[in-house]
Amino acid sequence: MQRRPHEPLFRDQQIETLSRETFDLAIIGGGITGAGIALDAAARGLKVALIDKGDFAGGTSSKSTKLVHGGLRYLEQRHFRLTREALRERALLYHSAPFLVNWCGFLVPTYRDKYSHTRVEIGLWLYDLLARSSNTHRHHSLEKNQLFNLAPQLRRRDLTGASQYFDCMTQDSRLVIEVIKTAVEHGALVANYAAAFGFFKQGHEIKGIEVADLLRNTTFLLRASQVINASGVWCDQVRQLDFPEAPAKIRPSKGVHLVLQRKKISCHSAILAPSVHDGRFIFILPWHEVVIVGTTDTDFEKELDHPEPEKADIAYLLDTLNWIFPEIGLEGRDIVTTYAGLRPLIQSKKADSKDVSREEAIFESDSGLISIAGGKLTTFRIMAERLVNRVATRLVKLKSTGISKKSNTAGISLGGGPIALKNELFKQNLDSLSREYQVDPSLIIHLIKQYGINYREILQIIAEHNEAERPLAAGLPFVQAEAIYSGRYEMAVQLQDFLERRSRIGLCGRRADTACLELTAASLGKAHGWTKTEQEAQIQNYSASGQEGSRSEAEDGR
Ligand SMILES: Cc1cc2nc3c(=O)[nH]c(=O)nc-3n(C[C@H](O)[C@H](O)[C@H](O)COP(=O)(O)OP(=O)(O)OC[C@H]3O[C@@H](n4cnc5c(N)ncnc54)[C@H](O)[C@@H]3O)c2cc1C
Structure with a gap:
């Protein structure tokens, strides 16, 4: 499958196509597991759809320790195969x-x-x-x-x-976003704030997902030959939409x-x-x-x-x-x-959750729903490869041409394409870009480390918008152009999507930083055409949400 150029990602357009066309594979869950499957399948030439009931990476995949590792603890538990595999994936992801x-x-x-x-x-x-x-x-x-x-x-x-x-x-949520963007460049269609609430069946076989568009308060049918449940800790809830008596596995x-x-x-x-x-x-x-x-x-x-x-x-x-x-x-x-x-x-018989294996498991229901759960952020690529291998043979028979039975994700670069970091960070290159766009070289380094080769898009936004190179929060490297970029190219459709998952601003405890929230809402609003009232509503929603964790518990903690 030929990689498409990096293009804006408009949610309304994606939803419109998702509700109109029929897909080879529809994935429930836009955490790292679902994102990895979308990329693997789309890169093989399958027609792929992915939905998430919240924002991409809004579940476990933004709450990890952020390690891409073999896992010393798994070694201690003598899980040599898992450690060896994760170390191999560490090298590939690097x-x-x-x-x-x-x-x-x-x-x-x-x-x-x-x-x-x-x-x-x-x-x-x-x-x-x-x-x-x-x-x-x-x-x-x-x-x-x-x-x-x-x-x-x-x-x-x-x-x-x-x-x-x-x-x-790594930055876990940015990793998910980069994998999703790369899947889109390989032809996948994606939508956040789109929840699966039921299945469409022909006979006893699942042939689609009933989806609620949570931002527009509408529903639609997402038709697909094969549905994958990659909903992480919600796996059993989704399995029970298919078969209410399904026993818990998670x-x-x-x-x-x-x-x-x-x-x-x-x-x-x-x-x-x-x-x-x-x-x-x-x-x-x-x-x-x-x-x-x-x-x-x-x-x-x-x-x-x-x-x-x-x-x-x-x-x-x-x-x-x-x-x-x-x-x-x-x-x-x-x-x-x-x-x-x-x-x-x-689920396992181990008394203590810390002794339970971190390996993934795949289960298939009588109606053809394939669920995948467990695993690690580090091993998402190989988990996706194994799952898509399992469904590819069946889908190849249905489609007959143009699909690769083998995964090719080991050779796919994230962040818009291969990047020779040494060249990009070479002082002469930084100096000339810094002069051309009239920005500090440290900003260019920051952008490269967030967006890979797509940092050039953000420099372009800086060239087109007044003051877009200005910081969003004192003491942090994030600038207004990033919020505009994320709104246009990364489906950041709510203020919290940018603050919590496209940037690290949320983790730096800026919930009460009114100036930062106003500036971010105004910048993201440029991508979505928000009025002043809409910007204020976004700030209110964000301030009321508990995304950043409970500081009061922390203050009471000791
Ligand atoms: C504290 C902690 C630390 C960790 N540290 C590491 C680490 O350092 N390194 C490492 O490799 N791994 C780590 N892990 C493991 C890793 O984070 C997880 O294995 C991984 O993020 C799980 O991803 P997932 O996509 O399966 O689940 P999730 O990220 O939770 O994604 C599932 C998605 O499904 C969506 N969804 C649910 N129901 C529906 C529905 N009905 N319709 C549509 N969408 C739905 C959810 O909104 C969610 O976004 C850690 C885990 C934890 C909890």
Whole structure:
């Protein structure tokens, strides 16, 4: 399938075509799993539709720890196949989105009565070995002075050793958006705020989805030869639209993160801290303007749409932070924001959710609905490949020509096409672009790291709009042109879509920053033609929503 040029993505047009045409594959769920399937199938030449009841990446896929990793913990649980596969996917993703997936060092200090240094070293040696030739960054032991240079406030008492290993980090929701945009460039049609509420059947076979357009309060029928349920933690709810008695397959597990100001914790590397409560490791991740700390892993039995961090979750994380940084004395008020996500784990007899396998499972109903759940952000590409392999043979028979039975996503670049980062970031290139568009070189670097080769579209918007190079929030790199771009090219149709998932502004705790909200609403409004009243309504909606996590719980936390 030939890749189309990067074009504006208008939701109304997409919905109009979705309701009119018949598709080979219709996907319910625009998290990383559904996005990956849409890209794999569209790139093979299948006619693909994807819908999400909220914004793309609005579910678990924007609430992760943001690691593209093999998973040291899975190694400890002897899930060698999963670790090996995830390490291979880490390498592939680094090559397909080098602007968005970055290598990052992780310190592993060990203490008496906690993990032994020898055990950690053996684990890291095996981790490097499993990564094989894709491993460009190998772990090493650190001397005390090297450790404290990287993390001066770290606990010194009872220290028995330290190592540093390497994994990758990403911006999870931007990864989903980039995969969806790439699927669209390969011909997929997509719509957010479009909920599946029933199935259309011929005989007993599913031949379409009944969809509610939640922004226009209308419904339509999405016709397709094959329907895929990639709705994550909502998987059972969607299966029960097909067969109300379908037994539950998913075991939701909640994971909470704290977001702290970067200036509060002085560290030049990510850290794995042993939890003071159990045998788990807690990640402490300096990430752009903030430090992310997580995560918890507890069974969750409440309503799935709005998981909240609770006092006990916050205390669990703060206790370990205060143990590993004994001098800082972190309290609830140091927390900028919090977020909670739900892992769509597959049910198992394990007593503790943290012991449940992270591998994905695929189930097929008698009426032909194929559901996929579990897995990881890191392994989305190979999960999609396996699922589409399963349906491709059947669909190839129906369509007979023009479809590849093999996945080709391993060679597809995200972010608009291959990007030679070294060339793009070359000083001479930056200087000449900086002169041409009259912007600071640091803005160009920021745009490249957010949008890949499509940063050029944003420079073009800057050239066309007055003041579009101006920041949206003091101290953050995001500019007005990005909101205009996201409205036009990324289907950001609500203020929160841009603040929470197209940019990191939400994670930096700007809910009460009126100037930022007004400027963002005005910029996004340029893409959608919003009146002043519509902009104000967007701000009110955003302020009233709980997307950013519960700060009051955090303040009470300790
Ligand atoms: C705390 C935490 C930390 C994690 N950290 C990492 C990590 O660092 N690295 C890693 O690799 N993995 C990590 N994971 C795992 C990873 O985030 C998940 O496996 C992945 O995001 C799941 O994606 P998904 O697309 O299956 O689900 P989701 O992202 O939840 O997407 C499902 C989508 O389906 C939509 N939907 C539901 N019902 C309907 C309907 N009726 N109609 C239309 N749409 C519907 C939802 O709105 C949602 O957007 C973490 C998970 C958690 C919870």
